[in-house]
Amino acid sequence: MCKQLILLAMAVTIATVLPSRSRAEEVPVEYREAIAKGLEWMARNQSKDGHWEAFGSQFPVTMTALGGMSLLMEGSTIREGKYRDNIRRAVDWLMARSMPNGLIGNPNNPSESTRYMYGHGFAMLFLSSVVGEEEDPDRRRKLVDILERAVDFTTDAQTDRGGWGYVSAKDGGGFDEGSVTITQVQGLRAARNAGISFDIVKGGAVKRNGEVIKRAIKYLSDSTNPRGGVIYSLAMMQGGGEGRPALTAAAISCGFSAGEHDSPLVKKWFRFCQENLRSSYGDTRIGNHDEYTYYYYAQAIYMLGDDGWARLFPDSKEQGLKWSTFRKASFDGIVRSQASDGSWSGGQVGPVFITAVHLSILQLDKAALPIYQR
Numbered sequence: 001m002c003k004q005l006i007l008l009a010m011a012v013t014i015a016t017v018l019p020s021r022s023r024a025e026e027v028p029v030e031y032r033e034a035i036a037k038g039l040e041w042m043a044r045n046q047s048k049d050g051h052w053e054a055f056g057s058q059f060p061v062t063m064t065a066l067g068g069m070s071l072l073m074e075g076s077t078i079r080e081g082k083y084r085d086n087i088r089r090a091v092d093w094l095m096a097r098s099m100p101n102g103l104i105g106n107p108n109n110p111s112e113s114t115r116y117m118y119g120h121g122f123a124m125l126f127l128s129s130v131v132g133e134e135e136d137p138d139r140r141r142k143l144v145d146i147l148e149r150a151v152d153f154t155t156d157a158q159t160d161r162g163g164w165g166y167v168s169a170k171d172g173g174g175f176d177e178g179s180v181t182i183t184q185v186q187g188l189r190a191a192r193n194a195g196i197s198f199d200i201v202k203g204g205a206v207k208r209n210g211e212v213i214k215r216a217i218k219y220l221s222d223s224t225n226p227r228g229g230v231i232y233s234l235a236m237m238q239g240g241g242e243g244r245p246a247l248t249a250a251a252i253s254c255g256f257s258a259g260e261h262d263s264p265l266v267k268k269w270f271r272f273c274q275e276n277l278r279s280s281y282g283d284t285r286i287g288n289h290d291e292y293t294y295y296y297y298a299q300a301i302y303m304l305g306d307d308g309w310a311r312l313f314p315d316s317k318e319q320g321l322k323w324s325t326f327r328k329a330s331f332d333g334i335v336r337s338q339a340s341d342g343s344w345s346g347g348q349v350g351p352v353f354i355t356a357v358h359l360s361i362l363q364l365d366k367a368a369l370p371i372y373q374r
Contacts, residue, residue, distance in 0.1 A: 027365045028327075034335045037342030038359045039074055042067055043086050045343075045352065050089030055350040058111035061097060061104065061119030063352050064090050065126040070359040072126075075368045077133040091130055091143075094123050098146040102153030115166045117157060117180050124150045124187030128194040129369055147191050152200045154184050155209040161234050162219035177233040178223055178247040185216045185254045190371055217258045220251045221265055228272035245276040246293035252300040262312055270312065273297060274321060291347065291357045294330070301326045302364045305374060327365075334358050 027035070046052055052067040053060040068090040076083035078091060098104050104123035105116040112119055127147055134140040157168035163176030164184045192198065198209040223234045229243010230251045248269050255266040277297055301321050304312075309320025338344055344354040367373040 027363070028331075031331050031335060031362055034338050035074075035359065035362050038338065038344070038355055038362070039071065039083065039342075041342035042070055042352075042355060042359065043083060046086055046089065050086075050091075050093035052090075052352045054111075054353055055348070056111075057109075059115075059119065059349070060109060061094065061106055061112055061116075062122050063356075064093055065119070065122035066356040066360075067352060068094075068126045069122075069129065070356040070363070072129055073360060073363040073366060073368050073372065075366060078130045079133050079135055087130065091127065094127060095142065095146060097123075098149070102149035102151075102156075104146070104150055117164055117166055117168070118183055120150065120153065121180070121183035121187040124154070125190045128187070128190035128196065129371065131194050131196075144196065147194070147196045148200060151188060151191050151196060151198055151209060151212075152202075152207070154188060155198075155207075155212045158184075158212060158215065159235070161222070162215035162217075163223075163234060164216075165235070174235065175233070176219070176235045178220070178230050178244070178251070181216055181219055182247070182250045182254055185213060185258075188213055188216075189254075189258075193371060213258055217254060217260065220254060224248075224251075224265065224268065228268035229276070230269070243272060243276075245273055246296060248272050249277065249293065249296035249300050253296060253303075256303060267312055270300070270321075273300065291354050295357050295361060298326070298330065298361045298364065299372075303374060331362060334362065 042052075046067065050064070051060045052063040054063050068087055071083040071087050071090075074083060075081055076087060078084065078087050081087075094104060097106050099107070103116060104120050104127075106112050106119075107116070124147065127143060127150075131140065131143045131147060134143055153168075154164075157164055157170075159165070159169040159174050159176040161176055163178070163181040165172040165175040165177055165180055169176070192213075198212070200207045200209060219234060220230060223230050225231055225241065225243045227243055228248070229245065230247040231237050231241040231243060232247070252266060252269050252273070255261075255263065255269065260266050277293070302323050304321055304323060306322045306324050309316075309322065313320060334344075338358075342355075343351040344358050345351045346354055364372060
């Protein structure tokens with residue numbers, strides 16, 4: 001899979017696994033200026049119509065959803081806060097791209113027409129994160145309708161193995177792979193957390209989509225090799241192949257979302273990541289897709305906190321992963337790499353993507369969204 005596609009396979013979400021809730025003031029003071037500068041850069045670089053885009057006007061649906069999520073994590077909402085107007089414009093832009101069949105996408109953009117499941121999943125995540133704050137009854141009903149149809153589209157796009165590919169199962173000949181699967185699970189879980197119904201009335205009958213997440217978790221389980229790593233594609237490799245640390249770290253979030261808080265599968269994934277990843281950003285053991293990998297790995301360790309490892313592995317004598325240690329080893333490097341204008345750059349996708357990723361990592365302690373709370 002090319003670097004562009006792996007970088008875009010981000011899910012932004014981890015569900016509750018530990019009971020405590022962080023507060024915004026718990027973000028260490030030495031990182032607050034970098035966060036503020038990054039947020040201002042995101043706001044300044046939003047198009048007037050509400051969208052963001054990557055290099056060459058690529059991936060606008062995905063970039064708009066990720067940009068909007070970075071502002072939501074600051075604590076602003078669709079109705080209040082410093083970035084209220086930016087968030088609302090992003091919501092309006094995405095709502096206008098909801099298709100009759102439920103796809104949230106732009107079929108006229110060549111960069112999205114062959115990779116539309118990424119944008120669809122991220123848009124579902126973002127819109128699910130704002131629907132509960134919408135006070136206008138008509139807009140709220142429209143948002144709920146968009147999300148219910150989006151859930152139904154994702155269900156229909158799932159392959160028989162339980163995964164997803166870059167396009168729907170029908171359009172892609174049944175191909176599926178791990179990064180898109182993770183994106184869809186996170187979007188679905190956010191929709192369910194927001195109270196969106198998974199039961200759709202079609203042709204006078206009720207279509208029940210409630211099993212879609214369970215099938216996806218089974219897909220990730222079937223994609224786990226004997227070492228505990230998640231392979232690229234079950235469609236291509238049938239459970240064999242090299243485990244990918246980035247996909248494995250992302251799979252942990254899906255396990256948490258599905259209630260697999262301390263299952264043997266989640267433990268296997270954590271062990272694999274511990275063996276194959278380190279906490280220093282840019283470490284050679286992370287590989288060629290640092291932003292993508294680091295994004296998920298940071299979320300996984302954040303959910304552990306400082307004592308979660310001991311609960312997962314009570315008989316372990318080793319020093320386990322700790323959020324405070326990981327944060328110090330990581331955030332200092334992120335801040336040093338920030339440009340004077342507040343952005344981060346590098347890679348083939350562009351500064352909107354990387355800046356949104358880094359802001360998401362730096363703001364985990366704020367826990368502004370339920371889906372990011374311990």
